Amino acid sequence: MKDESEFYPILSKIDNPKDLRSLSEKKLSKLCLEIRDFLLYSVSKSSGHLASGLGVIELTVALHYVYDTPFDRLIWDTGHQSYPHKILTGRRKKMHTIRKKDGIHPFPWREESQYDVLSVGHSSTSISVGLGLSIAARMEGKNRKTVCVIGDGAITAGIAFEAINHVGSVKEDLLIILNDNKMSISNNIGALHETLSEYTENYLKNRSFRREKDSWIMRSLNSIHQGDLPKKDLSYQSRDVNDFFRSLGLQYFGPTDGHDIRNLIQTIKFLKVREGPKLLHVITKKGNGYFPAERDPIFWHCVPPFDTKDVCSFEKRRKKKTFSDLFGRWLCKEASMDPKLIAITPAMKKEGSGMKEFCKIYPGQFFDVAISEQHAITFAAGLAIGGHHPVVSMYSTFLQRAYDQVIHDVAMQKLPILFAID
Ligand SMILES: Cc1ncc(C[n+]2csc(CCOP(=O)(O)OP(=O)(O)O)c2C)c(N)n1
Missing domain, CATH: 3.40.50.970 (Thiamin diphosphate (ThDP)-binding fold, Pyr/PP domains)
Incomplete structure (x- = not known):
C-alpha cells in the first residue's frame, strides 16, 4: 500500500462525509483528483467496476458535501458507480478487498454501511425506493431529503418509468439526478437516449445561450439567498426533454456539467431547497480522467486486476476469446x-x-x-x-x-x- 498521507493529503483525512463537509470548497477539486487516483489504484488491485465510478467523482463529492448524509438519503441506482461513495463513507481502507473473500461488497450493501440506503446490483430501482423514502420522510416531519442518482442506461427500464409516473402524480419532494454519459455497458440505446443526446448537443453548440443561462443560474441562486424562490426554473427552453419530463410531472433542470465541482455544488444547493419532484440532468464522461477508460469505456466498465504501468499488454491480453x-x-x-x-x-x-x-x-x-x-x-x-x-x-x-x-x-x-x- 502507498503511504496515504503522502499521496493523498486531503483524502487521507476524510473518514466520513462530515470530514468532507468541513473542507472549504476550494479544496474539493484537488480532493476529486486524489479520489480519482485512489480509485484507479484500488481497482487495479481488487478488480471491479471502474469507468462508471471515474465518471461520478465530482457528483459524489458534491452530493455528500451539500446533503447531510446519512440523515438525508442518497440512493445509487444499480450501484456499480458507488466506489467513490464507499471511499468517502468510511471504507477507503478496505477498498482493495472488494470482490475478495470477506472483503467489502462491490455494490452498496445495507448491512455494510449506514450510508448504503439500498442493497443493489440489479438496475433501475432507485426512483421507486426514493419515492417510498420521501413519503416516509414527509410523514416523519424532520425535513429529511431524498436523492436518487440514476444513469441514462438504468433509466431505460420499465420500473424506472413506472416510478416516474408515480412520482409525478403524488408530487413528493424528491431529487432525481440523471447521470447522462451516453453509455450503458455498451453504447446506450433507445428513443429517450437519442432525445437526451440531441438536446445536449444543441445546448452545447449554443454557447451564447449557455452563458446567458449560467448567469441566470447565478441570479436564481442570489434570489434564493434572499429567501425568494425563482419564479422560473433553470431549464433550457427546448421542447423535447423539458416537455417529456414535465409531462410526467417533474421539474426539469439542466443539462449541467457533471465534472465542474463548483457548478455542481451551487446547482445542488439550489435544488435542495426547492420543493417537489425534480430531475437534474447531469452530463458526465464515463472513465473521466483516465485516458484508457475514456477511450474505451466498454472495456473498462469492469476489469480484473491490472498493472497501472503496463495497460497496453493488459488490454491485449484481455481481448482473448471468451x-x-x-x-x-x-x-x-x-x-x-x-x-x-x-x-x-x-x-x-x-x-x-x-x-x-x-x-x-x-x-x-x-x-x-x-x-x-x-x-x-x-x-x-x-x-x-x-x-x-x-x-x-x-x-x-x-x-x-x-x-x-x-x-x-x-x-x-x-x-x-x-x-x-x-
Ligand atoms: C436489471 C439489470 N439488467 C442489466 C444489468 C447489467 N448492467 C450493469 S450496469 C449496466 C449499465 C448501466 O448504465 P448506466 O445506468 O447508464 O450507468 P453507467 O455505467 O453508464 O454509469 C448494465 C446494463 C443490471 N445491473 N441490472
Whole structure:
C-alpha cells in the first residue's frame, strides 16, 4: 500500500462525509483528483467496476458535501458507480478487498454501511425506493431529503418509468439526478437516449445561450439567498426533454456539467431547497480522467486486476476469446442459414452476449432493447407469433426480472423462443 498521507493529503483525512463537509470548497477539486487516483489504484488491485465510478467523482463529492448524509438519503441506482461513495463513507481502507473473500461488497450493501440506503446490483430501482423514502420522510416531519442518482442506461427500464409516473402524480419532494454519459455497458440505446443526446448537443453548440443561462443560474441562486424562490426554473427552453419530463410531472433542470465541482455544488444547493419532484440532468464522461477508460469505456466498465504501468499488454491480453464470443460465433453461423433468426439482448450486446460481430453482419436481425428484460421477452413472443425465430440472450440473474414473461407470454403460449442464459 502507498503511504496515504503522502499521496493523498486531503483524502487521507476524510473518514466520513462530515470530514468532507468541513473542507472549504476550494479544496474539493484537488480532493476529486486524489479520489480519482485512489480509485484507479484500488481497482487495479481488487478488480471491479471502474469507468462508471471515474465518471461520478465530482457528483459524489458534491452530493455528500451539500446533503447531510446519512440523515438525508442518497440512493445509487444499480450501484456499480458507488466506489467513490464507499471511499468517502468510511471504507477507503478496505477498498482493495472488494470482490475478495470477506472483503467489502462491490455494490452498496445495507448491512455494510449506514450510508448504503439500498442493497443493489440489479438496475433501475432507485426512483421507486426514493419515492417510498420521501413519503416516509414527509410523514416523519424532520425535513429529511431524498436523492436518487440514476444513469441514462438504468433509466431505460420499465420500473424506472413506472416510478416516474408515480412520482409525478403524488408530487413528493424528491431529487432525481440523471447521470447522462451516453453509455450503458455498451453504447446506450433507445428513443429517450437519442432525445437526451440531441438536446445536449444543441445546448452545447449554443454557447451564447449557455452563458446567458449560467448567469441566470447565478441570479436564481442570489434570489434564493434572499429567501425568494425563482419564479422560473433553470431549464433550457427546448421542447423535447423539458416537455417529456414535465409531462410526467417533474421539474426539469439542466443539462449541467457533471465534472465542474463548483457548478455542481451551487446547482445542488439550489435544488435542495426547492420543493417537489425534480430531475437534474447531469452530463458526465464515463472513465473521466483516465485516458484508457475514456477511450474505451466498454472495456473498462469492469476489469480484473491490472498493472497501472503496463495497460497496453493488459488490454491485449484481455481481448482473448471468451465463452460469450463462441456463442456469438454460433449465432452468426445459425443466422447464415436462417434469415428468420432474430437476436435480442437487453443492453448486454458485447460483454454478456458476444453479439458484437453479429450486429455488424446482421443489423436487421439484431435488437438491443436497452435495460428491459421484461420487454425483451414479450417482444420476442411477438416476433415468434409473427413467424420469426428469436434468440434471447441474458444473464440468469437479470432474467429474474422477467419470470412472469417467460411463463405467461412464452411458455404458456408454447412459443418457439431460444433462451441463451449465461
Ligand atoms: C436489471 C439489470 N439488467 C442489466 C444489468 C447489467 N448492467 C450493469 S450496469 C449496466 C449499465 C448501466 O448504465 P448506466 O445506468 O447508464 O450507468 P453507467 O455505467 O453508464 O454509469 C448494465 C446494463 C443490471 N445491473 N441490472
